[in-house]
Amino acid sequence: MTSKITLQDSYQAQARISGRIRRTALVESPSLSKLSGGQISLKLESTQITGSFKLRGATSAVLSLTEEQRAVGVVGVSTGNHGRGLAYAAAQAGVRCIICMSELVPQNKLEGIKSHGAEVRIVGRSQDDAQVEVDRLVAEGMTMLPPFDHRDIIAGQSTVALEILEQAPDLDTVLVPLSGGGLISGMGMVLKAANPNIRMIGITMERGAAMYECLKAGKPVLVEEQATLADSLGGGIGLDNAYTFEMTKAFVDDVVLVSEEEIAAAIRHAYFQECQVIEGSGSVGIAALLSGKIENPGRCVALVSGQNIAMDLHKRIIDGENVDVAAESKGGEDA
Numbered sequence: 001m002t003s004k005i006t007l008q009d010s011y012q013a014q015a016r017i018s019g020r021i022r023r024t025a026l027v028e029s030p031s032l033s034k035l036s037g038g039q040i041s042l043k044l045e046s047t048q049i050t051g052s053f054k055l056r057g058a059t060s061a062v063l064s065l066t067e068e069q070r071a072v073g074v075v076g077v078s079t080g081n082h083g084r085g086l087a088y089a090a091a092q093a094g095v096r097c098i099i100c101m102s103e104l105v106p107q108n109k110l111e112g113i114k115s116h117g118a119e120v121r122i123v124g125r126s127q128d129d130a131q132v133e134v135d136r137l138v139a140e141g142m143t144m145l146p147p148f149d150h151r152d153i154i155a156g157q158s159t160v161a162l163e164i165l166e167q168a169p170d171l172d173t174v175l176v177p178l179s180g181g182g183l184i185s186g187m188g189m190v191l192k193a194a195n196p197n198i199r200m201i202g203i204t205m206e207r208g209a210a211m212y213e214c215l216k217a218g219k220p221v222l223v224e225e226q227a228t229l230a231d232s233l234g235g236g237i238g239l240d241n242a243y244t245f246e247m248t249k250a251f252v253d254d255v256v257l258v259s260e261e262e263i264a265a266a267i268r269h270a271y272f273q274e275c276q277v278i279e280g281s282g283s284v285g286i287a288a289l290l291s292g293k294i295e296n297p298g299r300c301v302a303l304v305s306g307q308n309i310a311m312d313l314h315k316r317i318i319d320g321e322n323v324d325v326a327a328e329s330k331g332g333e334d335a
């Protein structure tokens with residue numbers, strides 16, 4: 001049996017990571033407030049070091065390792081924001097970090113990980129091949145840190161909510177991008193403890209909405225991954241999910257889905273109205289507000305979770321092109 005993750009875990013994570021992560025701004029959005037009839041603010045985790053909130057969980061987990069674990073090092077399989085956060089957190093703590101990936105991973109993602117100081121190991125042609133190498137490294141004594149279903153990761157992500165409570169003590173609604181659910185589990189635990197009336201809404205994309213399907217099925221199920229502008233929200237929650245499925249069920253009031261067109265419109269809105277460059281996954285809360293899918297938002301915070309988008313893709317979206325990543329992708333991408 002896994003024990004519950006509590007407010008105490010959240011405060012302890014905050015103490016561990018304080019000074020090592022950025023306290024991000026909460027900014028009012030007059031344009032979204034006008035459009036939605038609420039009082040909307042954006043929590044800009046897109047301006048976090050490494051470009052997403054994932055640094056909070058990664059730093060929390062790296063700093064929770066035992067002396068022996070620190071001496072050997074950590075390993076991950078993510079080529080996206082978790083990989084970046086883990087690479088940076090490990091480098092800061094002086095811990096060896098190996099990120100395993102398949103040879104199909106695009107060069108810009110590979111460089112993104114390397115630039116934060118991790119060793120990159122390229123193995124085989126699929127994510128499964130990369131996993132075989134991870135298992136080998138774990139057998140040799142390295143510690144695998146997963147992107148969401150882990151106590152210290154969830155406790156780390158929950159610290160965003162502690163900050164929000166200081167910045168906006170009176171809240172009605174919080175919009176959180178949702179994939180594996182580490183972020184919304186941690187945030188929901190904190191916010192519902194502070195005020196059970198706060199409405200927690202998870203936002204995800206129509207294409208491959210894993211947690212949404214699992215909640216509907218009442219248990220973790222396999223959901224096919226599809227190419228989407230919200231690429232950091234892709235992937236399943238794991239059939240052996242230990243924490244985030246139950247926590248999401250307990251703390252999340254509603255899950256809202258957004259289309260590719262709505263995501264593109266939100267990226268444009270962030271750029272032209274808010275002066276922010278954000279990635280598709282970070283934009284889904286704005287997408288839900290713009291499309292009128294959030295009823296009575298009231299005093300509402302939309303978490304903008306990340307900024308790591310290929311700049312050529314961003315430019316095409318800003319230029320108004322109707323980008324269909326599914327038609328363009330050759331598959332094999334991961335979050």
Ligand SMILES: *Cc1c(COP(=O)(O)O)cnc(C)c1O
Pocket residue numbers: 052054081082147148177178179180181182183184232233279281282305306307
């Ligand atoms: C990982 C990620 C999410 C989703 O977080 P989960 O804990 O997997 O639900 C949302 N936005 C961005 C930018 C991310 O990198």
